[in-house]
Amino acid sequence: MRRKSPPRPPTRPIDSPQPKSSLLSGLNYIYAAILGGIFILGIGIGIAVSSTANFSPENVASRDFIDRSAPNAEMCVQYGASAVSMDLHAFLTLSPFSVYVSQPLMQPGCVLRSSNWAVLQRNNLVSQEEVNDCRRRMNTFGFTGSVEGNGADPKIYCVYQNDSAQNLFLNGSGGNAVPESDRF
Numbered sequence: 001m002r003r004k005s006p007p008r009p010p011t012r013p014i015d016s017p018q019p020k021s022s023l024l025s026g027l028n029y030i031y032a033a034i035l036g037g038i039f040i041l042g043i044g045i046g047i048a049v050s051s052t053a054n055f056s057p058e059n060v061a062s063r064d065f066i067d068r069s070a071p072n073a074e075m076c077v078q079y080g081a082s083a084v085s086m087d088l089h090a091f092l093t094l095s096p097f098s099v100y101v102s103q104p105l106m107q108p109g110c111v112l113r114s115s116n117w118a119v120l121q122r123n124n125l126v127s128q129e130e131v132n133d134c135r136r137r138m139n140t141f142g143f144t145g146s147v148e149g150n151g152a153d154p155k156i157y158c159v160y161q162n163d164s165a166q167n168l169f170l171n172g173s174g175g176n177a178v179p180e181s182d183r184f
Contacts, residue, residue, distance in 0.1 A: 069108040071146045071154065076110035079119055085109030085144045111142040111159060123147055125156055134158035 063082075067073060070082035088104040112119065114135070120126045125147055126134075134141060140161065145154035 066108065070110050071108060071144060072110065072148050075119065075148070079116035080110055080112035083109045083111050083142065085142070107144050109142055109144040112140055114140045117141060120147060120156065125154060130158070 066084060067077055067082045070076040073082070076082050085107050086104040087107075089102040091100040091102075092098075093100070117126070117131055117134075117140075120141060120143075121128070121131065125143075126141065137158070137160070139158045141156055142159040143154045143156040147154045147156075
């Protein structure tokens with residue numbers, strides 16, 4: 001006994017067009033165009049919001065703002081790195097044991113690479129003895145105020161790069177130590 005195969009659906013000739021609903025396909029193109037427009041508008045608004053520069057001193061939110069605010073900004077970027085200098089006083093009492101910290105004074109500053117100390121020596125801002133002392137302690141110089149002799153008295157400090165202070169914003173739990181190539 002021979003089995004019958006199930007009946008096949010009727011086939012159309014290859015060259016016959018598929019029936020389309022012109023209203024439905026038109027709506028699909030309009031819908032796609034609207035979604036594309038919203039997408040492009042969203043990207044544009046996102047770029048505009050993220051690149052808006054805020055020049056108010058209450059919100060120092062970018063490295064560019066700190067670079068522009070540094071004393072002798074071009075020299076600082078060329079020979080070191082711009083920084084935020086914080087002057088504060090800490091008081092320690094032993095009986096009772098307690099620590100008190102004053103309100104910090106924050107101002108733009110600059111940290112020089114140790115290979116560029118000649119900038120300070122050229123302007124007679126540090127002596128050879130101060131350079132030798134700072135070099136012996138494997139430190140570098142940081143300053144606030146202009147070092148290019150335009151009337152402002154710069155404050156120059158021999159500063160130590162503290163690698164044990166970890167950036168807790170990296171990896172959420174302490175980050176990694178600074179590589180040796182980033183040392184000043």
